[in-house]
Amino acid sequence: MPTSKRLKSQGIGDVLARQRELIARELLEGTGAGIAVGLVAGELRQGIRIWFSELGEKHGPVAEILPHGLKSHSVRLFFGSFSGSTLSKIRMAGEEETALARALFRSISPDRKVEIRGQDPLSWLVLDGGFEATALYRHDRHKPDTEEAIVATCREVIVPMMAAMAELIGYDPVNDPVPDTAPEFEGMLSRVVVNRRERNLRNRLLCIRLHGHRCAVCRADPHDVYGDAGSIIEVHHLEPLGLLSSPRPYDPVSDLVPLCPCCHRAVHTKRPVPHTPEELAEIMRRKDG
Numbered sequence: 001m002p003t004s005k006r007l008k009s010q011g012i013g014d015v016l017a018r019q020r021e022l023i024a025r026e027l028l029e030g031t032g033a034g035i036a037v038g039l040v041a042g043e044l045r046q047g048i049r050i051w052f053s054e055l056g057e058k059h060g061p062v063a064e065i066l067p068h069g070l071k072s073h074s075v076r077l078f079f080g081s082f083s084g085s086t087l088s089k090i091r092m093a094g095e096e097e098t099a100l101a102r103a104l105f106r107s108i109s110p111d112r113k114v115e116i117r118g119q120d121p122l123s124w125l126v127l128d129g130g131f132e133a134t135a136l137y138r139h140d141r142h143k144p145d146t147e148e149a150i151v152a153t154c155r156e157v158i159v160p161m162m163a164a165m166a167e168l169i170g171y172d173p174v175n176d177p178v179p180d181t182a183p184e185f186e187g188m189l190s191r192v193v194v195n196r197r198e199r200n201l202r203n204r205l206l207c208i209r210l211h212g213h214r215c216a217v218c219r220a221d222p223h224d225v226y227g228d229a230g231s232i233i234e235v236h237h238l239e240p241l242g243l244l245s246s247p248r249p250y251d252p253v254s255d256l257v258p259l260c261p262c263c264h265r266a267v268h269t270k271r272p273v274p275h276t277p278e279e280l281a282e283i284m285r286r287k288d289g
């Protein structure tokens with residue numbers, strides 16, 4: 001049958017040729033860093049390799065997706081052989097960076113069987129170039145060499161893993177901070193954000209992965225109103241870190257809450273300590289009642 005013949009000749013390489021842009025964009029949005037995507041020849045089958053373009057394939061973390069059996073992808077995150085200076089940056093990561101990186105790993109579904117070689121999945125650290133994380137993603141609905149399966153593995157496993165690495169590598173001190181006000185040129189923002197590996201992106205990624213796209217106050221998902229243009233949910237820090245009377249460890253899981261842009265503006269009408277989501281919901285109920 002000609003159809004099956006054509007399907008057979010398709011592989012990860014063909015999918016990658018079509019989806020390279022999409023994969024790179026998802027990773028940029030999730031990690032804040034420019035990503036390079038390439039093909040890798042595995043022992044038996046072709047796979048995909050992903051790394052930070054700024055660091056190159058040899059000087060930083062690399063994530064690899066290989067088909068595994070008939071239904072699964074095996075994912076492996078490891079460090080290139082010349083990652084010394086990246087690893088010394090990572091060893092300087094503070095508590096907040098480490099907490100966010102671990103929370104990003106934990107946000108990957110247990111079904112994906114994430115393991116960190118020789119380390120506890122809750123308290124792992126990147127100590128040297130021997131760091132290796134693996135995952136197994138079984139695709140029951142699509143074959144592993146289809147676009148759907150590859151994009152799902154990227155979105156659900158590679159993006160959080162690479163975002164965690166970006167968080168540990170940290171900010172590039174050479175670049176100017178991102179201005180709070182809107183920049184004059186779109187291109188300027190994206191360039192600065194890429195260089196700084198903006199943490200807000202990773203907080204947002206984690207918050208959406210854990211809590212979804214629905215506003216915690218009005219329960220609206222902007223996608224229901226704006227469709228593809230609806231990725232506008234914002235991330236609110238429940239307690240502004242600068243205002244804590246007694247400093248406590250930052251918990252990215254419980255401290256972040258998704259709010260739609262309107263509700264987000266509304267909670268911040270109270271200053272300096274904003275309304276809690278519950279207070280705002282109560283104000284909205286009272287106005288109706």
Ligand SMILES: [Zn+2]
Pocket residue numbers: 215216217218219220259260261262263264
């Ligand atoms: Zn809302």
Ligand SMILES: [Zn+2]
Pocket residue numbers: 235236237264268
């Ligand atoms: Zn806020």
